[in-house]
Amino acid sequence: MYDLIVIGGGPAGLAAACAAWEKGLKRILIVERDRELGGILNQCIHNGFGLHYFKEELTGPEYAGRFIRLLADTGVEVRLDTMVLTVTEDRQVHMVGKNTGYRIEKAKAIILAMGCRERTRGAIAIPGQRPAGVFTAGAAQRYVNMEGWLPGRRVVILGSGDIGLIMARRMTLEGARVLACVEVMPYSGGLNRNIVQCLHDYDIPLYLSHTVTDIRGRDRVEQVVVSKVDEHRQPIPGTELVFDCDTLLLSVGLIPENELTRQAGIAIDPRTNGAVVYEDMETSLPGVFACGNVAHVHDLVDFVTAESQRAGRAAADCVLGGTAPEGSVLEVKTGDGVTYTVPQHIRPGRVAKNCDLFFRVNRVCGDSQILVQSGDTPIARFSRDHLAPGEMEHIVLPRSLLEGASGSITVSIREVASK
Amino acid sequence: MKELICIVCPKGCHLQVDEAQDYHVTGNHCPRGEEYGKMELTHPTRVVTSTVRCTGGTHPRCPVKTDAPIPKGLIFQAVRCLDGVELTAPVHAGDIVVPDVCGTGVSFIATRDL
Numbered sequence: 001m002y003d004l005i006v007i008g009g010g011p012a013g014l015a016a017a018c019a020a021w022e023k024g025l026k027r028i029l030i031v032e033r034d035r036e037l038g039g040i041l042n043q044c045i046h047n048g049f050g051l052h053y054f055k056e057e058l059t060g061p062e063y064a065g066r067f068i069r070l071l072a073d074t075g076v077e078v079r080l081d082t083m084v085l086t087v088t089e090d091r092q093v094h095m096v097g098k099n100t101g102y103r104i105e106k107a108k109a110i111i112l113a114m115g116c117r118e119r120t121r122g123a124i125a126i127p128g129q130r131p132a133g134v135f136t137a138g139a140a141q142r143y144v145n146m147e148g149w150l151p152g153r154r155v156v157i158l159g160s161g162d163i164g165l166i167m168a169r170r171m172t173l174e175g176a177r178v179l180a181c182v183e184v185m186p187y188s189g190g191l192n193r194n195i196v197q198c199l200h201d202y203d204i205p206l207y208l209s210h211t212v213t214d215i216r217g218r219d220r221v222e223q224v225v226v227s228k229v230d231e232h233r234q235p236i237p238g239t240e241l242v243f244d245c246d247t248l249l250l251s252v253g254l255i256p257e258n259e260l261t262r263q264a265g266i267a268i269d270p271r272t273n274g275a276v277v278y279e280d281m282e283t284s285l286p287g288v289f290a291c292g293n294v295a296h297v298h299d300l301v302d303f304v305t306a307e308s309q310r311a312g313r314a315a316a317d318c319v320l321g322g323t324a325p326e327g328s329v330l331e332v333k334t335g336d337g338v339t340y341t342v343p344q345h346i347r348p349g350r351v352a353k354n355c356d357l358f359f360r361v362n363r364v365c366g367d368s369q370i371l372v373q374s375g376d377t378p379i380a381r382f383s384r385d386h387l388a389p390g391e392m393e394h395i396v397l398p399r400s401l402l403e404g405a406s407g408s409i410t411v412s413i414r415e416v417a418s419k
Numbered sequence: 420m421k422e423l424i425c426i427v428c429p430k431g432c433h434l435q436v437d438e439a440q441d442y443h444v445t446g447n448h449c450p451r452g453e454e455y456g457k458m459e460l461t462h463p464t465r466v467v468t469s470t471v472r473c474t475g476g477t478h479p480r481c482p483v484k485t486d487a488p489i490p491k492g493l494i495f496q497a498v499r500c501l502d503g504v505e506l507t508a509p510v511h512a513g514d515i516v517v518p519d520v521c522g523t524g525v526s527f528i529a530t531r532d533l
Contacts, residue, residue: 036477045482045530046468051428059468061482061531065512145470148480173469173498192424192431197465201491386433 003027003319005093005107007084007260010039011301012292012308013113014067019312020111021074025319028076029105031095033083037071038064039115041301043142046166048193052302063301087112087264091287109287109315112261112275113308116254116293118163124252126158128215131222137163137251141170150174152247156224157181158212160188160195161390162299164251169198171249178204179243182226184211184233187364189253189390191299211235215248224248254297261290271340272296278329279346279355280314281307289315296342296358299392303358310356324350330405335373335412337361339389346409348402355397359411361387367416370395374405387413423459425452436460464488468530471501471516476508476533483516483527493521501527508533 003025006013009032017030036042041049044060051057054066071078082097091110096102118136135143135151141163143149153176157164160183168178181199186209188195199206207226213235214225228239256274267276267284274295275283281291291311292304317323327349332341341359348355365387372380372395382395395411402409420439425432425447436456437443444456458464466488473481489497497520504516510533517527 042531045470045484047466047484057466059482059484059530062512065531145482146478146480148470148472173467173494193426193428196424197426201465201494391431 001027002029002105002107004029004109004111004315005091005105006030006111006113007087007093008032008039008113008115008292008294009034009037009078009080010113010115010292011041011064011067011304012115012294012311013039013111014064014071015305015308016111016113016289016291016312016315017076018067018070018074019309020316021076021312023313023316023320025316026075028074029107030071030076030078031082031084031093032078032080035081037068037078037080040138043138043145044166045145046170049301052300053305060301067305084260087260087288089265089285108319109289111308111311111315112258112283112288112290112294113292114257114260114294116256116297119250119253119255121250123255124250126212126215128225129217131215131217131220133217133221133246134215134248134250137161137167137249140167140247140249144170144174150176151249152176152221152245154179154243154245155247155249156212156226156243156245157249157251159183159251159253160190160206160208161251161253162190162194164249165190165194165198167249167251168204169202172202172204176247178202179245180205180207180226180241182207182210182212184209184229185389187388187390189251191390207241210241212248213240221246221248254293256294256297258294261294264288266290269340269344271334272342274342276344277342279343279351280317281311281343282314282318287315287318296340299390303392303394306356307358326350328406330402331408332357333408333410334359335371335410337363337365337413337415338411341411346397346402348399348405351399351402353399355399355402357395357397357411359393359395360389360391361393361413362389364388365413365415369414369416371412371414372397373410373412374408379405379409421460423456425455427451427455463491465491465494467494467497469498469501469527471527472505473510473533474505474507476510478533481506481510481516481533482530484530485520485525486528487525489520489523489525493523496521497523497527506533 041060041064227235470480
């Protein structure tokens with residue numbers, strides 16, 4: 001019997017396991033399906049990680065390396081090349097490993113840290129022929145950065161998410177020509193800094209309010225057709241641009257990988273595609289926690305680390321019996337302009353001093369107020385001079401404020417003046 | 420007056436830099452933004468990341484970065500220095516892969532153990 005089994009050895013699993021160890025848990029197991037720890041950070045060779053957490057600018061492998069070294073100083077057990085097949089309601093974890101075969105391990109607590117997957121061509125139903133040369137941006141990133149293959153020479157990128165922007169620069173530096181980055185929305189889905197340092201630096205045009213309407217080519221991509229879209233995201237006939245290219249990269253969103261979560265009967269929030277979680281990242285199944293991109297897709301690994309450490313500490317408390325009584329539960333509702341919140345439920349009795357609340361907005365706003373209400377009564381206001389769907393927002397609610405609310409609180413945004 | 424987006428951190432502050440007033444920066448939320456605004460218009464620099472061949476390790480490529488920012492205009496010349504470089508495992512994060520890139524005094528260093 002383990003105290004804690006952590007499923008996934010990426011940044012979330014590493015931070016959670018280290019935090020649980022520091023809190024005094026002894027029998028901890030990390031199960032990782034890849035042949036090494038570090039998860040997606042291993043292929044994110046660009047810099048910009050760690051500014052919040054380490055106060056310095058690191059590359060993905062360096063950020064992962066720091067936590068892998070921290071973990072090496074603990075007694076946490078790691079099983080690589082091992083895939084978890086099922087998690088049961090009574091916290092049994094079924095796994096199959098290259099060297100260990102089929103095993104069933106039991107744990108007092110479980111942390112789900114499986115991360116997320118990329119949306120594919122099929123998920124967004126791009127019309128056209130089905131030649132080779134259509135890749136998700138993350139798959140191309142792995143080919144280029146870890147395996148040493150260049151997936152193409154003339155490239156169009158659909159979607160302006162951060163991975164797409166990073167790959168626009170990466171492919172350019174490796175000698176490919178990136179003809180365009182195409183975004184269906186009127187604003188970019190990635191961080192502003194990536195628009196500047198990945199597109200502007202290399203004169204790669206960004207076509208906002210455009211999408212791919214045809215892929216042409218029999219064996220390999222030969223042309224991609226891009227059309228302008230109207231305000232309902234419908235292609236406008238007559239606006240077609242034809243790009244002669246051999247590769248289309250897709251950076252069109254990430255989906256938390258929650259097959260195990262669903263199988264275990266854990267409640268899923270359709271807004272995050274992750275488990276519904278409480279303030280300490282506990283799911284609807286007591287003793288099972290979720291953190292990192294499996295709970296909701298983050299922009300920054302630093303926030304994944306912080307969230308996962310909270311989950312790790314909470315899991316340790318849960319096993320060691322240090323958890324405060326549950327008490328009342330507040331539901332966090334999404335008001336105007338807010339697409340989701342994490343957590344979705346708060347137990348004020350279990351909030352130490354402050355409760356971190358993360359959310360995303362559904363539109364780009366200038367000067368705005370974030371409003372937290374209990375019923376019709378405003379209980380907190382936060383000012384922001386800029387809000388964008390591509391940037392996760394974060395507010396901190398003091399315990400005393402939450403204890404004064406009953407039933408539910410609602411988070412919404414009000415734009416003060418449009419830019 | 421020039422408008423820039425700060426790339427120092429993921430916050431992405433919207434900066435206004437006044438070239439006429441000795442590159443006076445407004446819109447920044449921290450001192451690093453001020454420095455970036457001035458630098459970007461006078462002497463823009465970037466940290467460059469890429470990979471080199473590596474034999475005998477877990478993977479055939481080893482990620483590298485410049486250990487300090489280099490002038491933006493030298494980026495392509497800098498990555499060309501990496502062509503033909505081949506490491507042999509074991510490699511340690513921090514190992515110098517190419518010293519003094521393009522005469523800048525900056526080195527490409529490995530960013531992981533292999």
